[in-house]
Amino acid sequence: MIYIHWVFLSVYVITIVMVTMRVLMANRQPAKTIAWILVLVFIPIFGAIFYFFFGKTTHKERRIGQKSMDKLTKYAMLEFVEQKQLHLPNEYKELINLFINQNWVLPFKNNNAEIYISGYEFFPALLREIGKAKHHVHVDSFIFSDDPLGRIVADALIDKVRQGIEVRVIYDDVGSWKTKKCFFERMHVEGIEVYPFMPVRFPLFTSKVNYRNHRKICVIDGEVGFIGGMNIAKRYVKGIKSLAWRDTHVKITGAAVYGLQRAFLIDWFFVSRILINNQNYYPISKVADNDCLIQIVTSNPTSLWPEIEQGYVKILVSAKQYVYMETPYFLPTDPILFAMRTAALSGVDVRLMIPYETDTKIVEWASRSYVLSTVKAGVKVYLYKAGFNHSKILVADDSIATIGSTNIDFRSLENDFEANAFFYDKSTALKVKEIFLKDQEACVSLSDVQNLSHRPFLQRLWESMVRLLSPIL
Template sequence: MIYIHWLVLLVYLFVIIATMIKILMDNRQPVKTLLWLLVLCFVPVAGIILYFFFGQNTRKEHLISQRSLDQLTKRNMLEFAEQRNMRFPEEYRALMRLYANQNMALPFKDNEVEIYTSGYEFFPALLEEIGRARHHIHLLSYIFADDALGNLIADALIDKAGQGVEVRIIYDDVGNWKVRTAFYERMRDAGIDVHAFMPVKFPAFTSKVNYRNHRKLCIVDGRVGFIGGMNIALRYVKGTRRQGWRDTHLKLTGGAVYALQRAFLVDWYFVDRTLITSRKYYPKLNPAAENNCLAQVVTSSPVSPWPEIMQGYVRILLQARRYVYIETPYFLPTEPILFALRTAAVAGVDVRLMVPLRGDSKLMEWASRSYVSEVIEAGVKVYFYQAAFNHSKLLVCDDSLSSCGSTNVDFRSFEHNFESNIFFYDEGMALRMKRMFLKDQADCITVAEFLDKWKYPFVKRLWESLVRLLSPLL
């Protein structure tokens, strides 16, 4: 029997050493590599399980063949080529090329945008467009909850499916672990095509539990699209503005809807293996007025060659001339983002960062505080939003560029999640986003007020610095 113990120990040591070699060969950031090596050394057995679930690097995996991706992009390319009188802003040509080259994100003009800052505004607009649908509804949501609001949306979709409208839904499997299967089966029974994104079924696919589809997209008849930070859940409309959630979601008409459609259909091919490329999903648009409101819909994922949205944020920060304003519910920046924030602030750019005073996750809140202290030292102006939980993800720069979507300024969004943001190269949109930021700023307290109010003790600061060590894994 004693030999069995030695055999088990040898097998365990072999697994540990093989895993360590694999981590080293991934050539990740040294800090993240070292952290995983320490976890494997000092957390026996549990370290292997944690790495299996949360640590594997999928950046080089190809979940969709290039040939299929080219077919899904072909229609987008044709619609892009048909545009006339496009004017590209000289200062953002390199950024636009970056997104086009790495993400096949093509810029589209003639966009009209409505901005919603609460669920009370967004969900009636969504239901109205669902009611107008005549051909198809494509919906992707990280959370599609089985609550009063979720059932209201489900009923509206079931009604449209009964009218012969094609309805396709993607929801994230992990994001909806608490949702009963019967909720989705009711929609399937009504003729709706519903798929879970990367379902986690033990023992298969468990290593993918850390890579989730965090996008929030909806396209109706190829003519109207929605993108932003709101999931389908009652929490977005419960309470008042000062007690509930503050978020940002956009309704789009114009050329950018083609890009939203492509983003959804790429994900649909991943979950259903069906190539949808027909022209009827890209109808000829008749914008209310021709304009040069340029927009790019950019997606990022843990299986793309590069972290596209993170690269874009870095470039925006480093080339900003006057200001960059950012809202994010979670602030656990990667090293490139942290470097760019500090560099921009030290260079004299007015960098403002807005985070919630109180988050929905204590661990995330604790971990973010030490990063907040670090950027403050470089001159970044940090504001704590106290009117509600601010779940908004937006960026505005130099009255000329703005962005909104699902991407948080944290490791998970930049490296682990499937995300989507829309980037506008338009003064009018930038000014609208800027006014929204400044309105939110009026509901904030400054860092000085925060420190004075809460009498920040040494023990608490030490705890936050310790929790920060886990931020690459959160």
């Protein structure tokens, strides 16, 4: 019996060595590699288990074949080519081309945008548009909750199916893990085509847990689309406990809906293996000719390049006057942190807004050292106190803005499937700027928060230790 301990120890050491070799061979960023090695070495047994759940990379896997991608892009491409007098703003031609060259993300003119800053505004608008649907409704949501609000949306979708309207729903299997399967089964029985994204099932569940569809997209009849940070859950109107939720979503009408449609249909092919490329899903836009230019940009862990991260970096290093950003979680990658510091040190007015109180304490602890390092470079940091600010927006120089699902953290920028709308339009940029400045009125400056600026040594040591895990949080 005494040899059992040695056998167990030998098996464990061999396992750790093999997993460590796999981590090294993945050729990730050194900081992320070191973080995983620390987890494997200092958290016996559970470190290896944790790695198999959250550490295995899928960067080398191709989600969709090129032929299928070409078919899914066909009609969006045709509508792009048919745009008359398309003028790209000189100051953002490089950024627009960056997105086009990465994944055929096309810019579309002739759009209208209506921004919502609360669930009280967004959900009535969503339900109104669903009610007006005449051909199809497409919903892609990280969380679809079985709560009063979720049931209202589900009932609206069921009502459309009974009218003969096509309804397709994608929900993230991990994001919606609290939602009972009977909730989605009811929709399926009623005729809604509903699929989970990367369902996590034993024993094929290890790496799938780490790569989630965090997008929030809805497309109605190919004419109206929604994108932003709000999931389908009552927290956006009721909050959680005493914490009110503040978020941003946008309704788009016009040609840019082709980009939203393409993003949804690619995800649909991924979850269902059903290729939908009919021109009926790309109707001719009814919006009058205007210069509101929008690109719908997606990113995912299987891409060759981190599209949205590169876009943020490009905006930061190209800014001339200011860049204002809101994010609920701030665990920036090295390129983002470097770009923020560079912009601030160059005299650009860089402002970062994060929640004073978050819904995840360990992320809050890990983010503090990042926040303080940006302050040293001249970034102005504001802590939102009127609830939990879950908004993900950026605006720069009164000329460009983005609204979407992407947080400024490792998970969103490297592991999740995300989607953002980039607006090259002064009117929209000024609206987003106004939203930021209004939110700023509900903030305190980091320099005014004594318990954050002058923390005891042990607290700072703990935060620095937690920061080591930030690439895998």
